[in-house]
Amino acid sequence: MRGVVLHVPGDVRVEERPDPRIEQPTDAVIRVTAACVCGSDLWPYRGIEEVDGPAPMGHEYVGVVEEVGSDVRTLERGQFVVGSFFASDNTCEICRAGYQSRCVNAVPVGALGTQAEYARIPLADGTLVATPELPSDDLVPSLLAASDVLGTGWFAAVAAEAGPGRTVAVVGDGAVGLLGVLAARQLGSERIVVFSRHESRQKLAREFGATDVIAERGDEGVARLEDLTDGLGAHSVIEAVGTQESMMQAIRATRPGGHVGYVGVTHDVQIPGEELFFSGVHLHGGPAPVRRFLPELIDLICKREIDPGRVFDLDLPLEQAAEGYRAMDERRAIKTLLRP
Amino acid sequence: MRGVVLHVPGDVRVEERPDPRIEQPTDAVIRVTAACVCGSDLWPYRGIEEVDGPAPMGHEYVGVVEEVGSDVRTLERGQFVVGSFFASDNTCEICRAGYQSRCVNAVPVGALGTQAEYARIPLADGTLVATPELPSDDLVPSLLAASDVLGTGWFAAVAAEAGPGRTVAVVGDGAVGLLGVLAARQLGSERIVVFSRHESRQKLAREFGATDVIAERGDEGVARLEDLTDGLGAHSVIEAVGTQESMMQAIRATRPGGHVGYVGVTHDVQIPGEELFFSGVHLHGGPAPVRRFLPELIDLICKREIDPGRVFDLDLPLEQAAEGYRAMDERRAIKTLLRP
Structure with missing residues (x-):
C-alpha cells in the first residue's frame, strides 16, 4: 500500500509500505477514508523532535473496517469508525476513570502510521467507535477532526x-x-x-x-x-x-x-x-483521552450541531502529503486533510 | 508589648515592640491567646529565604478581640477569634470563589507578626471567625491549628x-x-x-x-x-x-x-x-485559602470531632520562643505552641 514516511527533517515521502494485517486477535484493519497532518507531526518534521526514521507518519484517522481479529466483539467489516491516537482497552481502571490515553495497555497509533491507505488499529473494541450509519461525504472532515484536534x-x-x-x-x-x-x-x-x-x-x-x-x-x-x-x-x-x-x-x-x-x-x-x-x-x-469524548462528539457531528471539519483548509490526495506538511510548516494552512 | 523578632538567620529574640493599635476602620486588635512557629518560619530562620530583619514573626494566631475599628460589623470586644495568615475582605470575586488567600485586597499577616502579646488584624470582618462561645482551654491548641496547619x-x-x-x-x-x-x-x-x-x-x-x-x-x-x-x-x-x-x-x-x-x-x-x-x-x-474552611473546622473542633491540636508537641511561654524555633529546626519538635 501507499503511506507517508518521514526520512529526515523536512523530507516527507509517499512510498510503498507493507499492507497491514491482523497481528493480534484484538486488532482491526481499516481502509483509511481520510487522515491528516497534526501540529505535533511538525515537531519531528522541523527537527525539533528527534526523527527515528524512516518513520511512518500519522495518528489521526477515520475509515471503514476491512477485517477484525477473532477477539473483536463490537465491530464488523464495513462499519465506518473513528479512533484516537492512543489505542486503549477501555476496560482498565485508568480507562474507566476517563484517561484512555494513559490506558495500562495503551499503544501509540502514531508508530503505526495512519497517513496511508490502510492501518492496523490495536485493541479495536476499546479504541474505535462506529458511526450510527455510513456518514455522508461532507461529514468526513468533521469526524476526522474528532479523532484528535477536536477531541484534544x-x-x-x-x-x-x-x-x-x-x-x-x-x-x-x-x-x-x-x-x-x-x-x-x-x-x-x-x-x-x-x-x-x-x-x-x-x-x-x-x-x-x-x-x-x-x-x-x-x-x-x-x-x-x-x-x-x-x-x-x-x-x-x-x-x-x-x-x-x-x-x-x-x-x-x-x-x-x-x-x-x-x-x-x-x-x-x-x-x-x-x-x-x-x-x-x-x-x-496532557495527551487528551479522546476516546472518552468520541461517542458524544460523533453524536454532535452526525446531528450537525457542530462543524469542526472547517479547520481543514487544505484538502489533498495522499500522494501530495509533502505539500500538506510544507503548507502547515509555513503556516499557509491551518490543517491539511489527506485522502488516500 | 513583647513580641518575637528575627534579626539574622538563627537569631530569634523576644523584645519590646510597639503596641498595635487600630490603623484602619476595618482593623481589629486582638490579645493573642496562643501563637505558634510555622514550618515556613524555618525558611528565613535557616537563611534559605532572605531575612529582611529585624522582622516581626508569626502568622498563626487565636485570641480575644480587644478593640475593633469603626467599620467592623461582625465582631465585638471579648469574642474569641481564629484568623488566617492572609487577611481578606471575603467579599471580592476571588474570595467568593473560595480563594481568600488571593483576595484582591489581601494583606499578609506575617508582616505584622502574631508571635506577640497583641496583634492588629486588617480586614477583620473578612478575616476573623468567632467561636460560638469562649472555648475551654484544652480546645485552644486545636483552634490555633485551624489558623494555618489544619486549614492548609x-x-x-x-x-x-x-x-x-x-x-x-x-x-x-x-x-x-x-x-x-x-x-x-x-x-x-x-x-x-x-x-x-x-x-x-x-x-x-x-x-x-x-x-x-x-x-x-x-x-x-x-x-x-x-x-x-x-x-x-x-x-x-x-x-x-x-x-x-x-x-x-x-x-x-x-x-x-x-x-x-x-x-x-x-x-x-x-x-x-x-x-x-x-x-x-x-x-x-498554593497558599491555602484557610478562611474558606474556618467555619467548618471551628465547628468540628468545638464538637470535639477532630483533635488537630495534637500536632503541638512543645508548649512554651512566648519568652522561650528561641528554644521553640531551635526544637523545630532540629526536628526535635513537630510544632511549637507559644503562649504570651
Whole structure:
C-alpha cells in the first residue's frame, strides 16, 4: 500500500509500505477514508523532535473496517469508525476513570502510521467507535477532526472547566486552539477570548464562538486580557501550543483559583514552582483521552450541531502529503486533510 | 508589648515592640491567646529565604478581640477569634470563589507578626471567625491549628480530591502533612499512605487515620506505593514539603488522571513540562485559602470531632520562643505552641 514516511527533517515521502494485517486477535484493519497532518507531526518534521526514521507518519484517522481479529466483539467489516491516537482497552481502571490515553495497555497509533491507505488499529473494541450509519461525504472532515484536534480541544476545555459564567481564554490559534473555542462555546461559556494575530484564524475563531480577539502575546497579551476581566484574568485558559512562553502566558492569564487546560505537547518547558504556587491556579492536561469524548462528539457531528471539519483548509490526495506538511510548516494552512 | 523578632538567620529574640493599635476602620486588635512557629518560619530562620530583619514573626494566631475599628460589623470586644495568615475582605470575586488567600485586597499577616502579646488584624470582618462561645482551654491548641496547619492540610486534601474510594498518599510528615492525613480521613478516604521515617510522626499519622507507612523516599518511595496500588499510584497525593524532590515524588506517586494538592511553599522548584504533560495528573495548590474552611473546622473542633491540636508537641511561654524555633529546626519538635 501507499503511506507517508518521514526520512529526515523536512523530507516527507509517499512510498510503498507493507499492507497491514491482523497481528493480534484484538486488532482491526481499516481502509483509511481520510487522515491528516497534526501540529505535533511538525515537531519531528522541523527537527525539533528527534526523527527515528524512516518513520511512518500519522495518528489521526477515520475509515471503514476491512477485517477484525477473532477477539473483536463490537465491530464488523464495513462499519465506518473513528479512533484516537492512543489505542486503549477501555476496560482498565485508568480507562474507566476517563484517561484512555494513559490506558495500562495503551499503544501509540502514531508508530503505526495512519497517513496511508490502510492501518492496523490495536485493541479495536476499546479504541474505535462506529458511526450510527455510513456518514455522508461532507461529514468526513468533521469526524476526522474528532479523532484528535477536536477531541484534544474538547479535553482542554473540559480540563479548563469551561462552562456557563466562566470567561475562557485560548492561547494558540492552531486547529486545537480553534476547536478549544468551539468546545468552550458548546460547553456553555459566553465569553471566549482568543489570542491570535492571523486574520483567517481570527475569523474562524469568531465563527466558532470567540467573542474577543487579542493580538498581543506574552505578558502584553495577559495585560490586555486583564483589561477585559476587571484585572482578574480568565476563569478558564486553554493552552494549545506547548512552548515556555505559551505555558507561562496561560498560567498568568488565569485568575487565582482558575483552571488551565494544557494540551500543547510541551517541548523544553520548565514551570517555575514558586510562580505556579502563588498563582493559585489548577493545572491539568496532557495527551487528551479522546476516546472518552468520541461517542458524544460523533453524536454532535452526525446531528450537525457542530462543524469542526472547517479547520481543514487544505484538502489533498495522499500522494501530495509533502505539500500538506510544507503548507502547515509555513503556516499557509491551518490543517491539511489527506485522502488516500 | 513583647513580641518575637528575627534579626539574622538563627537569631530569634523576644523584645519590646510597639503596641498595635487600630490603623484602619476595618482593623481589629486582638490579645493573642496562643501563637505558634510555622514550618515556613524555618525558611528565613535557616537563611534559605532572605531575612529582611529585624522582622516581626508569626502568622498563626487565636485570641480575644480587644478593640475593633469603626467599620467592623461582625465582631465585638471579648469574642474569641481564629484568623488566617492572609487577611481578606471575603467579599471580592476571588474570595467568593473560595480563594481568600488571593483576595484582591489581601494583606499578609506575617508582616505584622502574631508571635506577640497583641496583634492588629486588617480586614477583620473578612478575616476573623468567632467561636460560638469562649472555648475551654484544652480546645485552644486545636483552634490555633485551624489558623494555618489544619486549614492548609485540609486545603491540600480538598485540592487532591481526597474522598471515599480514593487512595491518598501524603508526602511530608510535618504538621501540615499529618493534618492532611486527618483531613483525608475526615473527607472519607479509607486508605491513606504516609511517607515517613520518623517513629513519633508515623505514630501520630496512624492515630490521625493513616493505614500504611512508607519509609522510603523519592523514586524508591514511589515504587513502594505502586506495590500497594496495583502499579497505578494513588488517586490523591498531598505534597507538604516544597522541595524539588518532594514535588516530583508527589507527581510520580499520582496515577494518570489523579490529583496532586501541593501546599509546601516551593523553594527552587522547577517542574519539567514534558514529564508533567505525560503524567496526566491534576496539579493544584498554593497558599491555602484557610478562611474558606474556618467555619467548618471551628465547628468540628468545638464538637470535639477532630483533635488537630495534637500536632503541638512543645508548649512554651512566648519568652522561650528561641528554644521553640531551635526544637523545630532540629526536628526535635513537630510544632511549637507559644503562649504570651
